[in-house]
Amino acid sequence: MAGNSDPLTPRAKIAVTAGKAVAAASRAAGRGSGSVIGGRVALKLDPDLLARLAQNLDVVLVSATNGKTTTTRLIAEALRAAGPVVSNALGANMPAGITSALAGGSEARYGVIEVDEKYLAGVARDTDPKCIALLNLSRDQLDRAAETRMLAENWREGLSGSKAVIVANADDPLVVWAASSSPNVIWVAAGQMWKDDAWSCPSCGGVMQRPGDDWFCGECGFRRPTPSWALSGDHVLDPHGSAWPIHLQLPGRANKANAASSAAVAAVFGVPPQVALERMYQVQAVAGRYDVVQFEGRDLRLLLAKNPAGWLETFSLIDPPPTPVILSVNARGADGTDTSWLWDVDYTRLTGHPICVIGDRRLDLAVRLEVANQQFQVCDNLDQAVQKCPPGRIEVIANYTAFQDLRRRVGN
Numbered sequence: 001m002a003g004n005s006d007p008l009t010p011r012a013k014i015a016v017t018a019g020k021a022v023a024a025a026s027r028a029a030g031r032g033s034g035s036v037i038g039g040r041v042a043l044k045l046d047p048d049l050l051a052r053l054a055q056n057l058d059v060v061l062v063s064a065t066n067g068k069t070t071t072t073r074l075i076a077e078a079l080r081a082a083g084p085v086v087s088n089a090l091g092a093n094m095p096a097g098i099t100s101a102l103a104g105g106s107e108a109r110y111g112v113i114e115v116d117e118k119y120l121a122g123v124a125r126d127t128d129p130k131c132i133a134l135l136n137l138s139r140d141q142l143d144r145a146a147e148t149r150m151l152a153e154n155w156r157e158g159l160s161g162s163k164a165v166i167v168a169n170a171d172d173p174l175v176v177w178a179a180s181s182s183p184n185v186i187w188v189a190a191g192q193m194w195k196d197d198a199w200s201c202p203s204c205g206g207v208m209q210r211p212g213d214d215w216f217c218g219e220c221g222f223r224r225p226t227p228s229w230a231l232s233g234d235h236v237l238d239p240h241g242s243a244w245p246i247h248l249q250l251p252g253r254a255n256k257a258n259a260a261s262s263a264a265v266a267a268v269f270g271v272p273p274q275v276a277l278e279r280m281y282q283v284q285a286v287a288g289r290y291d292v293v294q295f296e297g298r299d300l301r302l303l304l305a306k307n308p309a310g311w312l313e314t315f316s317l318i319d320p321p322p323t324p325v326i327l328s329v330n331a332r333g334a335d336g337t338d339t340s341w342l343w344d345v346d347y348t349r350l351t352g353h354p355i356c357v358i359g360d361r362r363l364d365l366a367v368r369l370e371v372a373n374q375q376f377q378v379c380d381n382l383d384q385a386v387q388k389c390p391p392g393r394i395e396v397i398a399n400y401t402a403f404q405d406l407r408r409r410v411g412n
Contacts, residue, residue: 008052008053009046009052011045011046012046012048012049012052012053014045014046015041015042015043015045015046015049016042016049016053016103018041018042018045019038019039019041019042019045019099019100019103020038020103020104021038022034022037022038022041023035023037023038023039023100026038033090033092034100035088035090035092035096035097035100035101036092036094036096036097036100037096038096038100038103039092039095039096039097039098039099039100039103040096042096042099042100042103043095043096043099049099049103050095050098050099050102050123050126050127051126051127051128053099053102053103054102054111054126054127054128055128057086057102057105057108057109057110057111057127058109058110058111058130058269059110059111059112059113059127059128059129059130059131060075060079060110060111060112060113060129060130060131060132060133060265060269061113061115061120061123061124061127061129061131061132061133061164062075062112062113062114062115062132062133062135063114063115063116063117063120063132063133063134063135063155064117064133064134064135064136064137065117065136065137065138065139065140065148065307065309065310066135066136066138066140066254066306066307066309066310066313067135067136067254067255067257067258068091068093068114068115068135069089069091069093069114069286069287069289070250070255070258070283070286070289071114071133071135071258071261071262072087072088072089072112072113072114073087073089073283073286074258074259074262074280074283075112075133075262075265075266076089076110076112077279077280077282077283078262078263078265078266078271078275078276078277078279078280079110079112079266079269079271080279081266081271081275081276081279082109082110082269082270082271083108083109083110084105084107084108084109084110085105085108085109085110085111085112086101086102086104086105086108086110086111086112087101087105087111087112087113087114088100088101088113088114089101089287090287091114091287093113093114093115093116093119094116094119095119095122095123095126098113098115098123101113110269111127113127113129117137117151117154117155118151118154120132120154120155120158120159121154121155121157121158121159122158124158124159124162124164125158128163129164130164130165130268130269131164131165131166131167131265131268131269132159132162132164132165132166132167133166133167133168133261133262133264133265134155134166134167134168134169134175134178134179135169135172135175135190135257135258135261136169136172136175136192136194136309137151137152137155137172137174137175137178137197138194138196138197138307138308138309139196139197139307139308139309139341139344140306140307140309140336140341148174148197149174149202151174152174152175152177152178152202153178155178155179156177156178156179156180156181157181159178159179159181159182160181160182161181161182161183162182162183163184164182164184165184165185165186165268166179166182166184166185166186167185167186167188167261167264167265167268168185168186168187168188169187169188169189169190169191169192169257169261170187170188170189170190170224170225170226170227171189171190171191171192171213171215171224172192172198173198173201173202173208173215173222173224174197174198174202176224176225177202177203177222178202185225186228186229186264186268187225187226187227187228187229188227188228188229188230188231188260188261188264189213189227189229189230189231189260190231190257190258190260190261191213191231191253191257193253193254193309193312193313193316194308194309194312194313195210196308196344197309198215201217201219201220201222202222203217203220203222204217204219204220204222206218206219206220207219228264229260229261229263229264230260231256231257231259231260234246234256236259236260236263236273236277238263238267238273242273244263244273244274244277245277246259246260246277246280247277247278247280247281248280248281248283249281249283249284250283250284250285250286250290251290251317252313252314252316252317253313253316253317254313254317259277259280262276262280263276263277288302288304288403288407288412289302289303289304289403290302290303291412292393293410293411293412295382295386295409295410296383296386296387297391298386298389298391298392298393298394299392299393299394300326300386300394300396300410301393301394301395301396302396302398302403302406302407302410302412303317303318303395303396303397303398304397304398304399304400304403305397305398305399306335306399306400307341307399308341308344308345311345311397312345312346312349314397315346315349315350316349318353318395318397319393319395320352321351321352321353322352322353322354323353323392323393323394323395324353324354324355324356324388324389324390324394324395325350325353325354325355325356325394325395325396325397326355326356326357326358326382326385326386326389326394326395326396326397327355327356327357327358327359327365327397327398328357328358328359328362328382328396328397328398328399328402328403328405328406329342329359329360329361329362329364329365329398329399329402330359330360330361330399330400330401330402330405331360331361331364332360332401334400334401335399335400335401335402339361339364339365342364342365342368343368345368346372347368347369347372347374348372348373348374350374351373351374353395354375354377354388354389355369355374355375355376355377356376356377356378356379356385356388356389357369357376357377357378357379357385358378358379358380358381358382358384358385358402359398359399359402359405360402362378362379363378366378381409382396382406382409382410383409
């Protein structure tokens with residue numbers, strides 16, 4: 001698929017140049033990376049630009065509610081063993097951001113693209129991917145994305161008959177149902193900690209039975225497929241039954257699961273598990289996530305968690321009590337304005353941790369913690385919260401725009 005012929009028409013070249021100029025102006029004005037506005041301008045000038053840019057690439061698409069950005073980074077790192085990669089590594093994952101990213105990768109052989117769940121079918125149509133990784137689906141941005149079953153249905157319809165190899169999580173019934181319309185699926189046992197969006201069968205609405213790690217619908221027979229790849233402790237098991245050690249600088253079980261899915265994707269492109277997993281060790285932090293920064297004489301570890309499934313996974317990787325925890329929640333456009341999801345999070349897992357609460361919606365969070373019988377203090381800002389914590393490590397967990405606010409404040 002990759003070749004040297006220039007896929008860009010004169011119009012497309014003008015669109016790319018204009019998009020880059022607008023992005024540069026946006027950066028110069030201090031308005032962020034400029035990738036989204038640059039991509040919008042480029043697509044206005046040439047609506048087919050995304051398809052043209054993807055034409056000479058072997059494309060991987062990565063979509064999920066949680067873990068997209070990290071998994072995209074891990075796959076990109078693994079595929080660099082086989083050739084140059086272009087990727088939207090900073091997470092601008094709608095068509096404009098994706099177009100911007102691909103416009104910067106004229107020498108690349110592979111395109112590793114994170115895609116917002118709602119846009120997956122359209123981006124797959126435009127980019128003719130060789131492989132699509134589907135990791136999980138759970139409730140998120142309730143005011144914007146409606147319910148998860150509708151997203152699964154969009155995926156199922158959009159991927160029906162796709163030529164791409166689908167690498168899908170066998171432990172998430174919604175993902176399995178979505179992927180099952182495709183003729184070529186590689187199943188990965190990546191686990192599923194958050195199960196509250198998959199108690200009813202996506203196929204018939206019946207009640208899902210969940211004995212141990214298995215699942216099936218007692219009414220229609222829809223059941224967990226047999227995986228060919230699996231996460232097993234600190235190892236990835238490949239289809240031949242060989243166990244490959246996972247060495248990551250990223251913390252937590254969820255990132256081991258991301259590594260297992262990434263190894264399965266890399267294998268589709270001929271990169272062996274050992275090589276892929278060794279290369280993944282290079283990834284230290286992803287757009288600021290997991291970074292440890294010095295601030296006011298303390299070590300703050302910055303953790304992003306945007307929805308109940310993400311908060312559950314994050315609680316499982318923080319240092320044990322009495323490590324202080326700062327929680328920050330906003331409800332701006334990019335977060336979703338509905339904070340009712342806070343009631344779906346099990347905050348009793350924080351028992352024993354001193355907790356400080358900040359962010360635009362700190363009072364919503366305070367009410368939730370009060371009901372969960374947690375000890376906490378409400379603070380006006382990060383500086384005040386940090387001052388209330390002793391020297392040493394602090395775990396800071398924030399949702400999307402709250403996380404961006406934190407990064408700006410600590411200069412990260």
